[in-house]
Amino acid sequence: MARGGPTPGCEQPGAPSLACRHFIRKPPSAHAPFCRGSCSWFEMLKPLVEKRRRDRxxxxxxxxxxxxxxxxxxxxxxxxxxxxxxxxxxxxxxxxxxxxxxxxxxPRSPAQDAEALASCYLSGFRECLLRLAAFAHDASPAARAQLFSALHGYLRPKPPRPEPVDPRPQAPRPPLDPAAPAP
Missing domain, CATH: 1.10.20 (Histone, subunit A)
Structure with a gap:
């Protein structure tokens, strides 16, 4: 069927075509007076396709x-x-x-990701310290010193964490020194 051509059954009052745009808008009894054979699948589906596109x-x-x-x-x-x-x-x-x-x-390596994360953490922490300094201005010098000393402890590098232990059983390793007794 050619695009824009008449739809079969559209002109028959007793058998409205589902392809007719008037059939969708009007009940079947009101179908015949509006449709004169100019309806096509394209004309009927175009508003529906457009609505779905807008929704997406x-x-x-x-x-x-x-x-x-x-x-x-x-x-x-x-x-x-x-x-x-x-x-x-x-x-x-x-x-x-x-x-x-x-x-x-x-591509970024895990080390680069960890470095970027640490840098972000440090810059955020420093920003927080600067804001806290403005509020701590009214506190006693001893309280300020104690607070900032404790907070600066979080900026010190932490020792590396030990590798997680693999829960799978492993065969005993041979001793490094052949003369050493087995555990």
Missing amino acids: INRSLEELRLLLLERTRDQNLRNPKLEKAEILEFAVGYLRERSRVEPPGV
Whole structure:
């Protein structure tokens, strides 16, 4: 059937075609006066396809808004009625910032991830110390010294954690010194 051509059965008053756009909008009894053979599957499906496309776009934009809110904690993203263009602008800004920090196409090693995480932790901790210093100004010098001494302990490097023990049973290892007794 050619696009835009007449739909079989559309002109018959007793047998309306499901492809006719008038059949969807009007009850079957009211079908015949509106349809003159110009209805096609394309004409009927076009509004339905368009509605589904808009729904998919809106769902994806809402998911994008929530992901950006989770990642950036920007209070503007809390508004569920945020304009679509604003959500896209936030996304572009976030991706630009991420690509500036992490060059695209370069895989990161776990050591780089740990280093970036430690750097982020330290910068956040220092920011917190600066804000705390403004509030601690009214405290006694001894209390301030004790507080900052305790907090600076968290900035000192920690010894590496021991490797987790594998719960699977292992065969006993041979002693390093052949003359040493077995355990």
